Structures are given as C-alpha cells and as structure tokens.
Amino acid sequence: MMLLDVKDLWVKFPTRQGLFEAVRGVSFSLGKERLGIVGESGSGKSMTGRAILRLIRPPGIVEADHITLEGRNLLDVTEKDMREVRGEKISMVMQDPKFSLNPVMRIGDQIMEAYLVHNSVSKSEARAKSVEMLEAVSIRDPERVMRAYPHEMSGGMGQRIMIAMMLIPNPQILIADEPTSALDVTVQRQVLDIMDKLVKERGMGLIFISHDLNLVAEFCDRVLIMYAGRIVETCDANKLHDAKHPYTQGLLNSLPRFDQPRRHLDVLKRDPSWAEVPSVKGHT
C-alpha cells in the first residue's frame, strides 16, 4: 500500500548569487517499508525530508506536482490542518537530541504534551502512556527519566526519548534525519533495533536519511542515492554494494575497511555530468 507519493519536488533558496536549488525534481513513493536516502552533506537529503512536512520557511521555496498523503496533496493543506498532519500522520526525528528537546522542560512534560496535543485524554492517562512509551524504547527507569531534564540524559538516551515522543501519537510515517549520527556505534545499534521493532510492529513507513552507506545497506529495504539535489540511483538496500553509479561506488570505496587494509583510500572523483542527468524515479 502506498503511504506517500512525491512527484517532481523542488526546494529553492534565493541567495545573492541567484536562486540556489537544493532539491531538483525528485520523485519517489513510500509504502510500508524502510526507505533510505543517502548522500553527502549538501545533496538535498535533509531538505527532501523537511519539504514533506512543509518545514521549509520563506524565503525558501517548495514546489512539487504533488506530495500526496492518503489522497490529499499536502501542498494544498492549510497551515492549521498541517499541524494535525505533523506528529499525527508524519513524525520526524532529528539528528541531535540536544537541539530538539526543550532544555527547560522536564522530559515527562514534553512527552505528555506530544500526546495531549493529539488526544483529548486526562493528564494521568497521558502520563501512563508516556511511561509505557519510554519502556518501549528500552529506558530502564522511566519514572526517573520522566522527572529529569534533557541535560541529565546521555546522547543515546536523548535520542530514544525523541523516538518515544515522535511515536506516541502513532504516526503512519516516521522521517528520521540522521537519527544515530551523534551516537556511538554500540548505542547506534540499540537505537536502530528499537526503531526497527516499532516500525515493524506498527506497520509504519520509515524514511531514513543518513550519510552512512553501510548503515543504510544493513538497516533499510530500499535506498535512494542523492547527489546535487537529484536522485542518481535507486536500488534494494542489500544490493547497495553492487551499485552501478560511479558516485555510489566512489562513496563506498572511500570508506576505510577494517578487514582490507590499504595505504591510501580512494578519493571520489566527481564528474560534473552527474549533476546534469535527470533525477531517477524512486518508485517501487
């Protein structure tokens, strides 16, 4: 079943040097799957995620044929109705929990707020639900965490709290923008396992934005590879290592491999023509 369909998405920013095009005509669809979007910084992957939630503010310009969610074009939805889409239909987990949690508000109050905004229930019910959600993301002492402030949490805990908060309104789609980049490898694994479990149990669609190719190859079902605002290649995640596009190959080869030592790493040689080829369609 198709959850989301994006057609010909453009994101532009006016600058002194003229219009900068961050995303240039990207089309893809999302079903109940884990879709990875990879690319370097500046390739437009985060902007794609933000554009779906209409989080790009003027002077930024978002244009698309359509961004369809349940037969509704999100570009035509009023700002008031959009607030209901955010959180309830589509949630987003950002890169750094330090910047996405309110530093002067107790964690419990923040999670409860996320639930109360979308559900008219009593406070005690929201509280019970929040504790339950914290347990679902493997936080050992949820009562203590409810009372704590964000600075008392480690990065891994903070990110799990963010995931709990984003999943509590039970959205259909989760957009995770580099959710584990600020975390250690060992913690990374835990956070991914939790996300994976929740996505599977609830039958959600996941857009996983990352610069880490190996992580995406392992964790996602399908991958879109972005370069200079366009999708240059799309493939099944487990076949990422057989990718055809020289950009994808270049990125893979530039990684140091622990089992294959060499003196020099391969450096990515960019071909200006990569940016000129029209975007590949990322539909299933």
Place this chain on the structure above:
Amino acid sequence: MTMITINGLNVWYGDGRDHVDAVKNASFEVAAGESFGLVGESGSGKSTILRAITGLAPNWSGTISIEGKQLSHGKRDREFYRRVQMVFQDPYASLHPRHTVDQVLSETLDLNGITGIDQRVSRLLDGVGLDGKFRFRYPHQLSGGQRQRVAIARALAGEANIILLDEPTSALDVSVQAEILNLLTDLREEHNLTYLMVSHDLPVIGHMCDRLAVMKDGEIVETLTVDSLRAMRAQHEYSRSLLKASIV
C-alpha cells in the same frame, strides 16, 4: 625512542559531589614515528587523555613524558607547544571566525618565532593541498574539509613532530574523510610525525594506526596491535564487541 610515555595517569573533573574520574590509571607508550590510536565510546575518556597532555585538563596525577622529559603540572611552555600540536574534532569551531586563513597561520608562525612568514604560509597551504586562493578567506567561506586542512596546516606550522588528532574526520563526509586521512598518511611520512589519534570509528583507527588502546569507562581495557585485532586476537570482551559492531 619513545615520544610519549603515559604512566598511571588519572584525570578528573569537578570536585565534591560533582567529582568525575574521567581517566583511571592509564598507561601506554608511543614510539617515534608511530601512529597510536585510542578507541572507545563517548565518555570513555579518550579525548581527556589528549586534553591532559596539552594542558587543557589541569587536574591529573601520574606521569606524562614527552621525548623522555616529564611534564610538570603547571603551564606548558613554548617549547612544548612547538613540539606537540593538536587537531580538533570540529573544524567549524576550532578556527577563529573573524581571522582569515592567512592570519591564523601567520600568528602561529610568529608565536613560534619563525621568520619569512609570507613564504612559509604559502608553503604550508601547499603542503596540505590548499590552493593559494584560499589564503585570504575566512572560515565561513571554506568547506568542512578545507577547514580541517587549515587546522592541520596550523598544527604543522611550528614544526611540531607530535600531532594529537582528536576525531579529525568525524564531522566530515566519507569522501572528504578519505582525502583528509590520505593527507595525514602522506604528512606523517614526509615529516616523520608521531600521531596519537582518538576516534570512535574502529575502521578509521585500523586504517591510520599501528597500535591501539581500547578504552571503556575511563580505563584502558586492552592495548594491542591493529594486526592482531584484525586477526581477531583481541583478549577483552569489550574489544571484541567493538570489532563486531564495526565490521559489516
């Protein structure tokens, strides 16, 4: 000859209720021309060791020796900073936002009492693969990789032979990481440098270093060569789990 000797090093932050032992009884040696890695998760104390060496973490006990000379607990002298330099993790934060590349490098050269600054600056930029046109740019006009090149040039300006690298590529894209790591490999050979490198990324340490120490909760759990780690001869449970998480 050993360049860096760390013996029974303890480093702590805060006092009373907030006392934290960041490093507990750490010992290792780095030979001249060697590249030594410290791996572990965040909070394991690996960066703190570098900070203690450079004098940025003043509360420490045990001994730190550089080229056989024991460091005092006071301020490091000029001579120390001429020999030992550090490259920081975040190239966005480690360069003065209102100084041009030229100012950054000239000031460092001047502090080290080096003459002929004009030529030296262009030679330094050349050495780290930066075109002359970048010389009068401000940090915000450079990409992350270019900034890290400037930071490396600054570390090399005083002809230091010991470079402390604190996650030098963690903030960079993989393609840029490859360029910076290649640059570091070449510079080490060219100038016969000794590296002490901190990273949470085991493949990066494996690529750059000859030997490494695995840290957990402020303690060194194991010191071994990269080759024996690669051959799965790690003794400690934690080193093995780290290895498992790093190989895909």
